[in-house]
Amino acid sequence: MKETILKMSDITKVFSTEEMETHALRGINLEIDKGDFVSICGPSGCGKSTLLSILGLLDMPSTGSYVIEGTEVSQLSLTAAAHIRNEKIGFIFQSFNLIDELSVYDNIALPLRYRQNPMSHSDIDQAVMSCLTKVDMAHRTKHRPNQLSGGQQQRIAIARALVGNPALLLVDEPTGNLDSKNGDAVMDMLKTLNLEGTTLCMVTHDPRYADMATRKLHLLDGKILAPQAQTAHPTLVDAF
Ligand SMILES: Nc1ncnc2c1ncn2[C@@H]1O[C@H](COP(=O)(O)OP(=O)(O)O)[C@@H](O)[C@H]1O
Numbered sequence: 001m002k003e004t005i006l007k008m009s010d011i012t013k014v015f016s017t018e019e020m021e022t023h024a025l026r027g028i029n030l031e032i033d034k035g036d037f038v039s040i041c042g043p044s045g046c047g048k049s050t051l052l053s054i055l056g057l058l059d060m061p062s063t064g065s066y067v068i069e070g071t072e073v074s075q076l077s078l079t080a081a082a083h084i085r086n087e088k089i090g091f092i093f094q095s096f097n098l099i100d101e102l103s104v105y106d107n108i109a110l111p112l113r114y115r116q117n118p119m120s121h122s123d124i125d126q127a128v129m130s131c132l133t134k135v136d137m138a139h140r141t142k143h144r145p146n147q148l149s150g151g152q153q154q155r156i157a158i159a160r161a162l163v164g165n166p167a168l169l170l171v172d173e174p175t176g177n178l179d180s181k182n183g184d185a186v187m188d189m190l191k192t193l194n195l196e197g198t199t200l201c202m203v204t205h206d207p208r209y210a211d212m213a214t215r216k217l218h219l220l221d222g223k224i225l226a227p228q229a230q231t232a233h234p235t236l237v238d239a240f
């Protein structure tokens with residue numbers, strides 16, 4: 001039976017400065033179910049990162065409704081948004097965003113240490129080691145991120161995103177800073193996580209990686225193209 005994790009209705013986002021208004025999102029309707037693997041493609045500036053930021057409660061929409069697991073989250077205070085984000089959402093960014101002053105182990109444990117309901121040391125240890133094992137990095141707990149290769153750093157970032165057992169994993173250009181071999185390995189890992197039940201929403205420029213998703217969305221000028229327009233629209237896929 002399908003289980004809806006999130007639903008966006010008519011979400012808009014306007015960035016206003018003194019000189020101009022940028023309409024980054026113009027009425028997004030999106031539903032993601034448990035177990036989905038959604039990819040989002042589109043040209044630079046079409047609103048992909050803005051959409052992921054709002055999906056991940058890093059930013060609030062200008063108008064519209066956004067419901068995560070039954071809770072309306074479009075008008076939350078920053079603190080309330082941070083709590084929901086910490087418990088329900090994992091992020092993977094192009095630039096890894098690990099903290100070089102902390103060990104691999106502490107990078108991954110960090111989100112659990114910020115939990116509203118504190119976890120015991122042994123529960124944290126169990127969660128960290130289980131995620132490190134998943135990404136094949138259990139032998140590198142004491143290293144600093146800058147002592148690892150890019151591919152290894154992204155695997156640590158995946159472990160950090162998974163450690164809180166999030167309902168949703170948001171991924172922005174996960175292979176953008178990797179060579180193709182490490183990029184393929186990271187994508188294989190994400191695909192395996194999805195097959196094991198993790199729900200993913202990923203922005204990518206690479207049509208091969210977009211094809212690994214179970215649902216492909218195309219964004220243009222802040223709108224999701226209708227499915228028929230998506231196949232008719234000349235995408236990178238057609239250029240191959
Ligand atoms: N903080 C911001 N302030 C003003 N404009 C922004 C801001 N963030 C994004 N934009 C604008 O919103 C549009 C969408 O940006 P973005 O979501 O980053 O696109 P993409 O990730 O698809 O390249 C762009 O025109 C961008 O310049």
Ligand SMILES: [Mg+2]
Pocket residue numbers: 048049050
């Ligand atoms: Mg972007």
